[in-house]
Structure formats: structure tokens, C-alpha cells
Amino acid sequence: MSAAAEDVVTEAPAVEAVPKRAMTLGTTTSLVILAVLLVTPLFVKNFIIFQMTMVLIYGLAVLALNILTGGSGQFSLGQSAFYALGAYTSAVLMEHANMNYALTLPVAGLVSFAAGYLFGKPALRLSGVYLALATFALATAMPQFLKLHFLEHWTGGVQGLVVTKPDAPFGLPIGQDMWLYYFTLAITLAIYVGSVNLLRSRSGRALMAIRDNEIAASAMGVNVAQYKTLAFGVSAGITGIAGGLGAIAVQFVAPDGYTIVLAISLFLGMVVGGVGWLPGSFVGAAFIIFVPNIAESISKGLSGAVFGVLLFIVIFLVPHGARQVAIIAQQMIGKLRK
Amino acid sequence: MELFTNQVLAGISTGAIYACLALALVMIYQAIDHLNFAQGEMAMFSTFISWQLMQWGVPYWWAFVLTIAFSFAAGIAIERALFKPLTKAPILTQVAGFIALYSIINSTAGLIWDFTIKQYPTPFGSSPFLGSQLISTHQAGMIGVTLLMLVGLYFFFQFTRIGLAMRAAAALPESARLVGINTSWMIALGWGMAASIGAVAGILIAPVVFLEPNMMLGTLVYGFAAAVLGGLTSPLGAVVGGFLVGVFENLAGTYIPGVGNELKLPIALALIVTVLVFKPAGLFGRAIVKRV
Numbered sequence: 099m100s101a102a103a104e105d106v107v108t109e110a111p112a113v114e115a116v117p118k119r120a121m122t123l124g125t126t127t128s129l130v131i132l133a134v135l136l137v138t139p140l141f142v143k144n145f146i147i148f149q150m151t152m153v154l155i156y157g158l159a160v161l162a163l164n165i166l167t168g169g170s171g172q173f174s175l176g177q178s179a180f181y182a183l184g185a186y187t188s189a190v191l192m193e194h195a196n197m198n199y200a201l202t203l204p205v206a207g208l209v210s211f212a213a214g215y216l217f218g219k220p221a222l223r224l225s226g227v228y229l230a231l232a233t234f235a236l237a238t239a240m241p242q243f244l245k246l247h248f249l250e251h252w253t254g255g256v257q258g259l260v261v262t263k264p265d266a267p268f269g270l271p272i273g274q275d276m277w278l279y280y281f282t283l284a285i286t287l288a289i290y291v292g293s294v295n296l297l298r299s300r301s302g303r304a305l306m307a308i309r310d311n312e313i314a315a316s317a318m319g320v321n322v323a324q325y326k327t328l329a330f331g332v333s334a335g336i337t338g339i340a341g342g343l344g345a346i347a348v349q350f351v352a353p354d355g356y357t358i359v360l361a362i363s364l365f366l367g368m369v370v371g372g373v374g375w376l377p378g379s380f381v382g383a384a385f386i387i388f389v390p391n392i393a394e395s396i397s398k399g400l401s402g403a404v405f406g407v408l409l410f411i412v413i414f415l416v417p418h419g420a421r422q423v424a425i426i427a428q429q430m431i432g433k434l435r436k
Numbered sequence: 437m438e439l440f441t442n443q444v445l446a447g448i449s450t451g452a453i454y455a456c457l458a459l460a461l462v463m464i465y466q467a468i469d470h471l472n473f474a475q476g477e478m479a480m481f482s483t484f485i486s487w488q489l490m491q492w493g494v495p496y497w498w499a500f501v502l503t504i505a506f507s508f509a510a511g512i513a514i515e516r517a518l519f520k521p522l523t524k525a526p527i528l529t530q531v532a533g534f535i536a537l538y539s540i541i542n543s544t545a546g547l548i549w550d551f552t553i554k555q556y557p558t559p560f561g562s563s564p565f566l567g568s569q570l571i572s573t574h575q576a577g578m579i580g581v582t583l584l585m586l587v588g589l590y591f592f593f594q595f596t597r598i599g600l601a602m603r604a605a606a607a608l609p610e611s612a613r614l615v616g617i618n619t620s621w622m623i624a625l626g627w628g629m630a631a632s633i634g635a636v637a638g639i640l641i642a643p644v645v646f647l648e649p650n651m652m653l654g655t656l657v658y659g660f661a662a663a664v665l666g667g668l669t670s671p672l673g674a675v676v677g678g679f680l681v682g683v684f685e686n687l688a689g690t691y692i693p694g695v696g697n698e699l700k701l702p703i704a705l706a707l708i709v710t711v712l713v714f715k716p717a718g719l720f721g722r723a724i725v726k727r728v
Contacts, residue, residue, distance in 0.1 A: 402543025
């Protein structure tokens with residue numbers, strides 16, 4: 099601690115460490131939730147099915163951010179950009195190339211993965227606030243990219259594109275909304291299981307080592323650069339698939355649907371759900387879909403303020419979000435049993 | 437050639453605004469090591485306050501002074517109430533706090549004054565400055581007010597006790613505390629000053645971009661670009677970066693084909709990423725060494 103003191107900084111951890119086991123739910127709980135998700139649509143109206151579909155889709159996007167932040171400790175305020183990329187990829191392929199909607203999703207995922215990987219390369223050098231800054235700029239710039247004149251033939255410019263909603267295949271006797279719900283549920287389930295396994299694997303451990311102490315991780319032989327860019331790519335890829343699904347579900351894409359507001363919502367969803375707790379992503383998604391509806395019904399433009407206030411409440415009272423609430427609930431139930 | 441000079445001068449005048457905003461960002465960054473994502477929204481809100489005062493019949497310069505005083509108090513209040521308790525929280529939590537503030541201010545402004553675009557007056561008029569076609573009186577006024585403010589800040593930090601105390605608190609908080617400086621209040625003071633500087637920037641740019649809740653988003657991104665270019669640890673760098681970015685923005689818009697108004701934000705993005713990748717410390721900043 100001498101003359102050089104002013105130039106040496108011990109960086110505060112970007113994200114609090116979450117143990118691997120605390121990232122998921124137990125088997126029984128998972129199966130019960132899955133059963134509820136499978137059965138509920140049979141008893142509710144189409145509009146509610148649509149909203150449940152959107153919860154799953156946003157849940158995927160929040161999950162992707164959660165892998166990036168909770169897993170590798172990097173954070174992004176630019177998820178809306180990758181979401182938009184996926185949505186436009188799906189929409190353009192469906193409308194201009196007449197591709198089957200299900201086939202557009204892997205393409206959307208791949209395109210977003212590539213974009214995320216490439217953006218992750220320079221972002222590698224950045225950590226903490228700098229990364230937040232670069233991704234913030236990415237999110238604000240994205241709508242302008244989408245409005246570009248020479249892309250207008252494909253993207254429809256400011257007007258955007260209208261997407262046709264798919265019918266249930268093989269003549270199944272269910273409505274479009276319900277089919278889309280089950281279709282989304284299947285994809286969500288696959289990605290969720292994949293993500294859980296990813297975080298439990300060797301790669302997942304490497305990511306968490308980077309999250310907790312980058313320099314120590316690299317001393318242990320973890321290829322920090324590779325894993326960080328990969329985390330960015332995987333996160334962007336999943337977000338892209340969510341974007342593609344979102345485009346199919348709302349049947350419409352337009353540049354102004356993918357502004358910084360969406361990025362903030364996804365970020366908020368992650369914080370509310372609990373950083374690093376994967377099931378929390380869907381709690382967070384439900385939050386960012388239903389809260390604005392309630393707020394907007396009281397007064398137009400109120401949702402931003404409500405979001406902000408709630409975000410502060412979460413930060414101050416339950417910094418671990420829904421995960422903390424779940425743990426507290428569990429303890430209370432445990433006490434009642436005694 | 438005339439087009440070139442014209443664009444450079446126009447760039448300098450918008451650059452003055454970026455310089456103000458970048459300076460406000462750097463002041464908070466130096467104090468707490470965080471970027472205030474809500475800086476632009478705070479400036480926007482201040483601008484709305486001044487507009488409201490003028491609607492109630494307060495003369496321009498009185499509204500100007502009152503708004504700055506209000507912003508100063510509001511900046512301190514925000515720091516005391518919301519960010520002081522978060523000092524030791526992980527980076528993610530702090531970023532979430534700034535994002536929450538951004539969202540609250542943006543939405544509240546929309547609720548109070550709705551989202552329609554409003555005209556904003558300028559005290560300088562918009563006739564050609566000194567009979568030259570190159571620059572309008574408002575642009576000259578923007579540059580003038582900014583320079584005046586910068587000189588004032590320079591004297592404040594160099595020649596007053598409290599300015600010295602603020603510099604000490606930012607540079608070496610522990611040592612500053614040992615010599616009896618209340619570093620916690622110095623941070624609050626920094627927030628207040630940053631909010632006031634932002635208010636000046638907002639009031640000056642409002643006649644150009646018009647008054648509405650989202651008016652500062654583009655400006656904020658350019659302010660970030662300016663702060664990063666100059667180096668986040670250097671107030672002088674922020675100012676120089678602001679002017680450079682302003683000129684660069686205008687020249688790129690004029691001379692690079694395909695880059696018009698519609699690509700302004702992607703240009704700022706490219707600038708930020710380029711600087712962060714090739715010279716993360718910026719032009720004037722000092723490199724940071726990390727400890728395991």
C-alpha cells in the first residue's frame with residue numbers, strides 16, 4: 099500500500115456468487131409445475147393462453163440473460179437487440195422465403211448466436227459497467243439498424259412485417275393459440291433442460307469460476323476469453339429463438355417494438371426472478387408481462403414508473419428476488435409443519 | 437470548404453452539449469465508480485421543470501437559475517435516499533438501481549407533461565451569428581454558456597477548499613477521511629453538481645431536439661461516447677471528448693455516404709466499442725491495474 103495505491107483497484111464482484119445447486123428446482127416441484135403448465139390451457143380462454151405463451155417466450159429471453167449474468171457474471175442491457183435479430187430473422191424467412199415457421203427458429207438462433215459471439219469478442223475486454231455501457235448503446239442503436247433504407251425491401255422499414263400465424267399440424271383439433279402454446283412449451287422445456295445441464299457441466303463450472311474470480315479462474319487453466327464469448331453467444335442464441343417465437347406469437351415485427359424499453363424489461367425480469375436462479379426467469383417474465391398491463395390500465399405511461407419503483411423495492415428488500423421469496427416461503431411452511 | 441467549416445462549427449456547438457453531459461457522467465463516475473444511466477433523464481426532467489416555470493410566466497434566466505438550484509437539490513436527494521445505501525452492493529445491483537431511476541424519471545415526465553413534442557424557447561435567437569452564415573446565435577450561445585461553465589468549474593476545483601476536498605475524496609477516499617473530509621457528503625455534492633450540469637445541457641439542447649421525455653436518449657449515448665473517448669477518469673478528457681465526438685458526428689453524417697440522421701446512434705455505438713477495445717482508458721484517462 100504505497101505510491102502505486104491509487105492505480106490498484108480490488109474490483110467488487112459483479113454479481114453475487116450463487117452456488118450451483120441453488121440454481122434449479124427439485125425434481126418433484128419441477129414435475130408439478132410442468133403438469134400445471136400442461137393442463138391449464140385446456141380450461142382457460144384463448145387470450146390467457148396467448149399471455150401464457152408470451153410468459154414462456156419472455157421467460158426464455160430472461161433465462162438467456164440469466165445464463166450470461168448468473169452463470170458468467172457478465173451483464174447485458176442489450177438483450178433486446180438479439181431478441182430483435184431473432185424476430186426479424188424468423189419473420190423475413192417466413193414472409194420472403196416461405197419457410198416453415200418451425201424451421202426458422204434454429205436459423206434465428208444461429209444468426210443471433212453468431213451476432214452475440216461477434217459482439218462478445220470486443221466486449222471481452224470490458225467488464226462490469228463498461229460492458230453495461232456498450233450493450234446499452236447496442237440496444238439504443240438497434241431500432242435504427244432495423245429502419246435502414248437499403249434493408250427496407252426485406253424488413254419493411256418503419257412499417258415492419260406482418261407474420262401469418264401457423265395452424266396446428268396433422269389436422270389436430272386444437273386452435274392456433276393452443277397449438278402455439280404447446281409448441282412454445284416444448285421448445286422452452288428443451289432449452290430449460292439444456293441450460294440446466296450446461297450450467298452443471300464442466301463448461302458451467304468454468305463459467306462460474308470466471309464469475310467469482312476471473313484472474314483466479316484463468317490461473318486454474320480456464321480459457322477465460324473463449325468461455326466468456328461463448329456465454330455471450332449462447333445467451334444471444336437463446337434470446338434469438340425467443341425473439342423468433344415472439345414474432346410468430348404476436349404476428350408482427352417492427353423496429354419500435356425492440357427498443358431499450360424491452361432490454362430494461364428483460365433485465366428487470368432477471369433481477370425480480372433472482373439472478374442465477376433459472377426457474378426465477380419465468381417468474382420474472384410473468385412479472386414483466388402482467389405488471390405493465392395492470393399499470394397501463396390505471397394510467398398510460400405509468401408502467402415505467404411502476405417498474406422502477408418495484409425494482410428499487412426488490413433491490414432494497416429482497417436482493418435475491420423470487421429465489422429469496424421462495425426460500426422464505428419454504429422455511430415458513432417448514433415451521434408450520436412442526 | 438464552406439460546407440466543411442459549417443459542419444465543424446455545428447459539430448462544436450452540439451459537442452458542447454455532449455461535453456456537459458460527459459462531464460456530469462465523469463463527475464459521478466469519479467465519485468462512485470459507476471456510470472449514471474439516468475443522467476440524460478435527470479437532465480430531461482430538469483428541462484421540463486424550466487419549461488413549466490416559463491409556462492407560469494417566469495422569465496427565461498430566472499427559470500434557468502431556479503432549475504439549476506432545483507436540480508442540485510434533487511441530485512443530492514437522490515444520492516442520499518437511493519444510492520448511498522447501495523454503496524457496498526454488487527455492481528449488478530447498482531446498475532439495476534440506475535436503470536430503475538431511468539425508468540421512473542422517464543415515465544413520470546411522461547405522466548406529468550405527456551409525450552407530445554413541445555417547442556422550447558432560446559434566449560439567443562436563431563439569426564446568423566455576427567452576420568456570418570456559418571453558425572446561428574443559438575449555437576454560439578450554446579458554446580458560450582458551456583465554456584463559461586467549464587471555466588467556472590475549473591476555478592471551483594482548483595482554487596476553492598471545497599473543490600480540493602472533492603478532488604481528494606474522489607482520488608483517495610481513505611486518506612481524505614483521515615484528514616477530516618466528509619467523503620460521503622462530497623459524493624452527494626458531486627451528484628448535485630452533476631445534476632446541475634446536466635440541467636444546463638438539457639436546457640441548451642432542448643431548442644434543437646425539442647422537448648419530450650425521450651429527448652435525451654440519443655444525447656446520452658453520445659455523452660457516453662464522449663466520456664469514454666476522453667477517458668472516464670478525466671474531467672478534461674470528457675470535455676475534449678465531447679467536442680471531438682460532436683464534430684465527428686457531423687462530419688460522418690455529411691461525408692460518409694449512407695450515414696444520415698438515421699444512423700447517428702449506430703455511429704455512437706461503433707465509436708464506443710472501438711475506443712473501449714483499442715484504448716479502454718480513453719485519450720486522457722489513466723489505466724487501471726487490477727488486484728486478484
